[in-house]
Amino acid sequence: xxxxxxxxxxxxxxxxxxxxxxxxxxxxxxxxxxxxxxxxxxxxxxxxxxxxxxxxxxxxxxxxxxxxxxxxxxxxxxxxxxxxxxxxxxxxxxxxxxxxxxxxxxxxxxxxxxxxxxxxxxxxxxxxxxxxxxxxxxxxxxxxxxxxxxxxxxxxxxxxxxxxxxxxxxxxxxxxxxxxxxxxxxxxxxxxxxxxxxxxxxxxxxxxxxxxxxxxxxxx
Amino acid sequence: xxxxxxxxxxxxxxxxxxxxxxxxxxxxxxxxxxxxxxxxxxxxxxxxxxxxxxxxxxxxxxxxxxxxxxxxxxxxxxxxxxxxxxxxxxxxxxxxxxxxxxxxxxxxxxxxxxxxxxxxxxxxxxxxxxxxxxxxxxxxxxxxxxxxxxxxxxxxxxxxxxxxxxxxxxxxxxxxxxxxxxxxxxxxxxxxxxxxxxxxxxxxxxxxxxxxxxxxxxxx
DNA sequence: TGTGTGTTATGACATATGTCATACCCATAA
DNA sequence: TTATGGGTATGACATATGTCATAACACACA
Numbered sequence: 001x002x003x004x005x006x007x008x009x010x011x012x013x014x015x016x017x018x019x020x021x022x023x024x025x026x027x028x029x030x031x032x033x034x035x036x037x038x039x040x041x042x043x044x045x046x047x048x049x050x051x052x053x054x055x056x057x058x059x060x061x062x063x064x065x066x067x068x069x070x071x072x073x074x075x076x077x078x079x080x081x082x083x084x085x086x087x088x089x090x091x092x093x094x095x096x097x098x099x100x101x102x103x104x105x106x107x108x109x110x111x112x113x114x115x116x117x118x119x120x121x122x123x124x125x126x127x128x129x130x131x132x133x134x135x136x137x138x139x140x141x142x143x144x145x146x147x148x149x150x151x152x153x154x155x156x157x158x159x160x161x162x163x164x165x166x167x168x169x170x171x172x173x174x175x176x177x178x179x180x181x182x183x184x185x186x187x188x189x190x191x192x193x194x195x196x197x198x199x200x201x202x203x204x205x206x207x208x209x210x211x212x213x214x215x216x217x218x219x220x
Numbered sequence: 221x222x223x224x225x226x227x228x229x230x231x232x233x234x235x236x237x238x239x240x241x242x243x244x245x246x247x248x249x250x251x252x253x254x255x256x257x258x259x260x261x262x263x264x265x266x267x268x269x270x271x272x273x274x275x276x277x278x279x280x281x282x283x284x285x286x287x288x289x290x291x292x293x294x295x296x297x298x299x300x301x302x303x304x305x306x307x308x309x310x311x312x313x314x315x316x317x318x319x320x321x322x323x324x325x326x327x328x329x330x331x332x333x334x335x336x337x338x339x340x341x342x343x344x345x346x347x348x349x350x351x352x353x354x355x356x357x358x359x360x361x362x363x364x365x366x367x368x369x370x371x372x373x374x375x376x377x378x379x380x381x382x383x384x385x386x387x388x389x390x391x392x393x394x395x396x397x398x399x400x401x402x403x404x405x406x407x408x409x410x411x412x413x414x415x416x417x418x419x420x421x422x423x424x425x426x427x428x429x430x431x432x433x434x435x436x437x438x439x440x
Numbered sequence: 441t442g443t444g445t446g447t448t449a450t451g452a453c454a455t456a457t458g459t460c461a462t463a464c465c466c467a468t469a470a
Numbered sequence: 471t472t473a474t475g476g477g478t479a480t481g482a483c484a485t486a487t488g489t490c491a492t493a494a495c496a497c498a499c500a
Contacts (some may be wrong), residue, residue, distance in 0.1 A: 129305035140280035
C-alpha cells in the first residue's frame, strides 16, 4: 500500500516544495544505511529525493579515484532536481554519512506534474540559483587564491569560542587538497602566530590577521 | 516610446523563453560597445538580459587583481536569471567582447510575471541545471587536472581552420595564470607535437591528442 | 631621428602543492 | 590478547606554477 508510511513530517517537507497535493500513490519512503550511495556520478538518477532524516555528503569522483567534497545535506534538502531538468546522468555522487531516510518521487511518473507546478519550479529554481552563485565563488577561489587564504576564511567562518575543530582528513577532501598540504598550512599559520594548536583544537590567537589572510569565501 | 525597437529577431528570443506575451512597455533594447561591462561581480544586477547580438565573456574577478574566464556567450543566452531568484548581487562579471545588443527586462517590474510564467520557469530551470552540472565537472577538473588541460580545451573551442590565435597577455590574465606559465605550457604542447608555432598563430597538429588532454570546460 | 609603450620571449630562481613512505595513537572487532 | 582500520603526524622529494629581470620587436608619435 504505497504512501502508507507518509507521516506529518513527510508532508511538511512535501509542502515546502509545493507538493502537498501530489498523488501519493507513486511515491515511496526509502531508507539508506550509513555508507550507502544515494546516487553515483555518471549513473542515471531518475528520482527526486527529499531527505527526511539523517545526513548525506555530496561530492565529485575523479577519474583517479579521489574525490572532492562539495557539501553536507540535512533533512529538507532535495536531490535529483538537476537531473529532472537535464535528463542527464548524475552530476555528482551522494553518500549517506548516517542512516538516512528519503521521500522518493520518480521522475518519469511525476515529470509532467512537477514541471507544471509553479510553486515547485520556483522552489527548485531558487535552490539551483543558490548553487550556481556559490559554485562560481568556489570555482574561482580555488584557482585565484592560495590555499592559505581559503583555509583562513574557513577557520573564521566555522570556529566557535575562538576554537577551530575539524576532522582533518575530511577537511582536506573538502578543499580538494592533500592532507599533507593541509597540515603544512596549519603549521605555517601556527608559526605566524595566527592560530595555536592545543589538545582541544586550534585556538585563534590573532583574529585580525586571520581575516586579513582570509578572503570572502563562505560568506553566505 | 518603449518597445518600439523590438524586431522579429527579438520576438524570436523572447518566445524562446516563453515571453512572447510579455508586456513590451517596460522592456528595452540596449547596446553595449565592445569592452563595456554588462554587469560586475558584487554589484546589483536587477535586470534580465537576453543577448540578441554580439558576444560577451563571463568571468570572475578576484580582489588580488587576478581574473578567471568562465565562458563566452552568444545571442540567445540569458543573464541575470540567477539574481532574479536569489535577489543577491551578481555572482560574476560580464563584458562585451564585440559590440553587443540585449533585450533588457527589469527584475522588479516583471518579477511576478516571470515567476508565475511556467514556460519561463522551466526554461531558466533547464539553463541553471545545465550550469550546475557543468560546474560540478569544472570544479573537480580544476583541482584534478593541470593548466595544460584547460588550455587544450580552450584551444579546441576557439580555433578556426585549425589555427589558434590569441593575445597571450590577455589570455593568461583570463585563465588566472601567469603569462610565463602560459608560454611554458604552449611550449610543452609544441614539444608534444600537439600544436606548432607559426607566424600566423599556433597550428593544431594533433586534434585528437588536443581533445584528449583537454576537458569539457567552457560550455555554459 | 629618437623615445615611449605594448606584446612576445626566455632564463633563473622561489613558492605552492602533490606524492610517497613511514610511524604513532586509539578504538573496536575477532 | 592480537589484529585491524581510521585519524593524526612528519620528512624527503617531485612537480606545478609564480616572480623577476631582461631582451627583442613592432608601432605610434613628436
